[in-house]
Amino acid sequence: MGGCENLEAVDLSQNNLTGSIPKGIFRLRSLSKLLLLDNDLSGAIPPEVGNCSSLVRFRANGNGITGAIPPEIGLLKNLSFLDLSSNRLTGAIPGAMAGCRNLTFVDLHDNNIGGSLPDGLFEGLVSLQYIDLSDNSIGGDLPPAIGSLTSLTKLILARNQFSGQIPPAIGSCSRLQLLDLSNNGLSGEIPAIIGKIMALEIAVNLSFNDLSGQIPAEFAALIRLGVLDLSHNRLSGDLQPLAALENLVALNVSFNNFSGRVPDSVFFSKLPIGDLEGNPSLCLARCSGFDDVSDRINARRAGRVATAVLLSVAVVLFATAAIALVSRRRAHREDGCDDAEKDGDLSPPWEVTLYQKMEIGVVDVARRLTASNVIGRGWSGVVYRVRIPSTGALIAVKKFRTGDEAAAAAFACEIGALARVRHRKIVRLLGWAANRRSRLLFYDYLPSGTLGGLLHGGGMVAAVEWEMRLGIAVGVAEGLAYLHHDCAPAIIHGDVKTENVLLGERYEACLADFGLARVVDDGGADRRDSHTPGFAGSYGYIAPEHGCMTRITTKSDVYSFGVVLLETITGRRPADPAFGEGQSVVQWVQDHLRRKRDPAEVVDPRLQGRADPQVQEMLQALGIALLCTSTRPDDRPTMKDVAALLRGIHGHDDPSNPAEARKPGSVSVGDGEVRKRDEPSEAAIRTPSQCSLAFSSSSSRSIDNCLQ
Structure with a gap:
């Protein structure tokens, strides 16, 4: 293959290849794309990689590659996409990688990379938009030069050994949409300037660190943020800076030292107790005579005992009613008036996940999936227009065909794609619900058809x-x-x-x-x-x-x-x-x-x-x-x-x-x-x-x- 001087792209992905990456492949002077992902390759990346000056994309993720990342990779001035994730790489990230000034995407997660981030790395990678170094053993401080990554949209450094404070310079990453520094040893206060990164809309995860101090008041400006996890730190003060975050769909502040009353809002009133526990001095907004969250948890446990007794009695009554109901439905079906949903496809219990801050009662929604509300039909299911009773808002609900493997795969594909994209020209996924038989997706309703x-x-x-x-x-x-x-x-x-x-x-x-x-x-x-x-x-x-x-x-x-x-x-x-x-x-x-x-x-x-x-x-x-x-x-x-x-x-x-x-x-x-x-x-x-x-x-x- 080394003789194919004009070869521009090599894709050997998913072929069960074994052995080491051949050195000769990097003698292809015109090679711009090398894809070796999802094989069984082993050995180290040869230093000859630096000879392939035309390389733009290099992916070898999902193999068993060992050794350190060769410093010669810094000679690849045209490299824009590097994915070496899910291998067995060791050693430290070479400082020479700063020479790859056109890099926009770097994924090194799930390796055994150690050491610390080299000085000058981020100053060189000025074009970087995405970096994932999670699930490694990288330690040391986060360098202030991280603020030079002004094009960065996603920073994922979770599950490493970083220590020291979060550098305030991170506020210069004005395009940052996702910040994940969880499961490290970071200490000190949360920089207030993070609250001024208005692009943050996907998630901020600072959990499982050693952070202290209060939630910065500036966090009140993160009105587009969807997920915030501050759990398992030593944070104190109250939660009032989070009261105005109207777009939150998930919040976890458990196991800190927060105190005062939880904000009196619909979102906080429906927040699971588990996302608040571990804060002994934190009181619910509607405490009903209980002084803190711990009392509320104990009360709930006592309530379960009483509930169990009542349920025992209710079961007998329910069984009697069920027999009568079945008899009535059987007679009704014999008269030709059975409902289309008699098989219980839309019966609770439902597993529900919402990506937007809104109330969707799935049982109420299911009752409105009738022929009169159908607005579209496709190969995977039927789409309905549904008005939510509690708010009067209209949404579109897609019900996937029951018992169809292709429809089930389509359901998974839609969630996998839409849950991670946000664009004004892409339909917004509000959430999904599923029971033992049926799958539902909730979207924004667009009134003018197709x-x-x-x-x-x-x-x-x-x-x-x-x-x-x-x-x-x-x-x-x-x-x-x-x-x-x-x-x-x-x-x-x-x-x-x-x-x-x-x-x-x-x-x-x-x-x-x-x-x-x-x-x-x-x-x-x-x-x-x-x-x-x-x-x-x-x-x-x-x-x-x-x-x-x-x-x-x-x-x-x-x-x-x-x-x-x-x-x-x-x-x-x-x-x-x-x-x-x-x-x-x-x-x-x-x-x-x-x-x-x-x-x-x-x-x-x-x-x-x-x-x-x-x-x-x-x-x-x-x-x-x-x-x-x-x-x-x-x-x-x-x-x-x-x-x-x-x-x-x-x-x-x-x-x-x-x-x-x-x-x-x-x-x-x-x-x-x-x-x-x-x-x-x-x-x-x-x-x-x-x-x-x-x-x-x-x-x-x-x-x-x-x-x-």
């Missing part, structure tokens, strides 16, 4: 508005770009179609239905596990490579999005019978353009007659859709580039990445290729009237040429 309903629902005024359609397409592209490029690891949706694009009150797009979602092993191919369904996609949207591949990629989502964009432009379903047997909207558009016919003729008749600037916008979008639906996956653009191009047509930038939408260049399909115009101005991508459209059979050049 993009499929908008396009094919029959005569709705909104369906004829091009500006609205384009805005929806931009939203879907941004949602997919977030999944592919901003999640770590990335996520493949697996079932992008118009029926899975939900629409809000103002027709803002929201990508939904993650039942076929997969975690990406390294920015490209999916990583399957026992929960992953054995198929992906919907007929008409599936990328052509699915017929000859066992693994899907992010480019498969790009193809499906291209079909969605074509459907949005043409108003035709992906497999419209009018196309002929076995033909799709992709082939229909390609055949039309091969015949040198007017490209505007493929546009939805309801969009005909628009002003020339709008027509040109439609044709530019059509060119992008054709790029996305290229037969070869490598010829398709990334969703990040697609979103940038569509924003350019739509006339607005992505506020989170303004430079991305300002890349010059306009899409032109002419002479059989998609190409960049010569020396375009910044306005070129924004001006639809500059677009010309023709087509021939060789149309598929990478969209990268359009974005230089």
Whole structure:
């Protein structure tokens, strides 16, 4: 293999490989991606790794690799993704790693790495966004230079041997969303400046340390935070700084020295006693004559004895009532009036997990899963619109098919994907519930239906508005770009179609239905596990490579999005019978353009007659859709580039990445290729009237040429 000088990517993952990593593989001067994960490799990483200067991604996690991380790894100036987790690495992290100035992702968790963090490490890794060093034996102080990681979003140092104080410089990590320093030996007070990191919205875990002092008053500003764990420390004072944290879904302050009354709020009144215990001087807000939490726990124990006696009596009465009820239902069923849920699929007890601060009574919700409330049906189950009685709020509830293994896998996939992502273009998962037979997911309710309903629902005024359609397409592209490029690891949706694009009150797009979602092993191919369904996609949207591949990629989502964009432009379903047997909207558009016919003729008749600037916008979008639906996956653009191009047509930038939408260049399909115009101005991508459209059979050049 060492002779393959032009080889750019090597993926040998999940092949039960044994032995050491061969030194020769690092002589491949063009190698940019090396994936060796989930094998049985052993031995040390050879120092020759430093010779592979072109390496961008290196993953060897899930093996039995031993020895120390070689300092030569610091010679990899282009390295951006390093995952050596779940091995048997020893020694200390080499200070030379600071030379990898382009590193954005580092995962070394679950090894035997020791020593302390080397001086200068964080000063060098200025591009770092994600670092996980958990489950090692790293000790020493946390260096103040950690504040130089201004792009960091996730810092996970749990279950190590760090000591000393948490450096206040951590407040400079202004983009930090998750902070986990649990199970170490950290001491001193919690830096107040952590309360000023407004990006903290996933979790702050400082449990199992030796922290003292009070909860900083600044913590009251963490209004977006979902999980806070301060348990098993020596913290004191009261809990009032946490009273205003309205988005908390989990809080644990047990086994500290807190005192005073627990805040008088709905959240604290429903907080489990176990999350408050171990604070002898802490009194519940509604103590009912008890002075502290310990008294309340003892009272509950005494109450259980009395409850057991009462239950013994109640069982007899209940049995009698049950016999009568069964007899009545049997008679009712014989009259043909039995309820659809007679089998008890929706009966308690329920296991419930909520990710948002809200009240959802599952028993009340289950009663409202009736035919009159159905708003959608899919392969894995039925979606209902439900109004929560206690608050009057509307939510969407998805009930998965009972006794179906594929549906059960879809349930696990949705939770696995949606519980860890937050984006305005991704449907928000509120929580889930399950009993012995049924599984329910709770989402935000979006009142305007789906993009499929908008396009094919029959005569709705909104369906004829091009500006609205384009805005929806931009939203879907941004949602997919977030999944592919901003999640770590990335996520493949697996079932992008118009029926899975939900629409809000103002027709803002929201990508939904993650039942076929997969975690990406390294920015490209999916990583399957026992929960992953054995198929992906919907007929008409599936990328052509699915017929000859066992693994899907992010480019498969790009193809499906291209079909969605074509459907949005043409108003035709992906497999419209009018196309002929076995033909799709992709082939229909390609055949039309091969015949040198007017490209505007493929546009939805309801969009005909628009002003020339709008027509040109439609044709530019059509060119992008054709790029996305290229037969070869490598010829398709990334969703990040697609979103940038569509924003350019739509006339607005992505506020989170303004430079991305300002890349010059306009899409032109002419002479059989998609190409960049010569020396375009910044306005070129924004001006639809500059677009010309023709087509021939060789149309598929990478969209990268359009974005230089």
